[in-house]
Amino acid sequence: MAQNLDELFCYLDALRERASLADLVAQLRDLAIDCDDVASAIRFSNAGYTRNLIRTGTWYQVLALCWNNGQRSPIHDHRGSNCGVRVLRGTATETHLLQ
Numbered sequence: 001m002a003q004n005l006d007e008l009f010c011y012l013d014a015l016r017e018r019a020s021l022a023d024l025v026a027q028l029r030d031l032a033i034d035c036d037d038v039a040s041a042i043r044f045s046n047a048g049y050t051r052n053l054i055r056t057g058t059w060y061q062v063l064a065l066c067w068n069n070g071q072r073s074p075i076h077d078h079r080g081s082n083c084g085v086r087v088l089r090g091t092a093t094e095t096h097l098l099q
Contacts, residue, residue, distance in 0.1 A: 002027050005037050008062075015059040024084030035088050038064050049073055067092075 002008035008027060012019070019027075035042060041052040041064035049067040056062070067073075067090075075097065085092065 001029075002031055004032050008033075009055060012055075012060045012062070013057050015057070018059050018082060021082045021084070024082055028084050028086045031086060033086065033088065038088070042066055044068055 002011050008031060011027060038054055041054045043050050043052050043064075044066045046068065049065060049071045052064040052066065054062040054064055065073075065085075
């Protein structure tokens with residue numbers, strides 16, 4: 001498993017297909033990362049949350065998502081993709097809608 005951001009990028013760059021959700025969870029769970037590691041991508045806006053690209057490859061995008069207190073993202077899904085999230089500061093709340 002990746003120990004730091006550079007090792008995570010090596011893992012992601014070596015992918016030959018989309019990573020499974022289980023693999024993403026395993027990679028992110030014990031990753032040693034903090035806000036200093038992605039400081040150049042941490043940008044907030046009073047107009048709404050921001051999606052700041054850190055790195056992209058054939059099978060992935062790594063983004064810094066920045067919300068001010070009380071901001072929300074629109075209801076959406078990640079159909080056809082896998083999405084792993086690692087909260088570096090604060091708390092994230094995800095709401096699942098029943099269909």
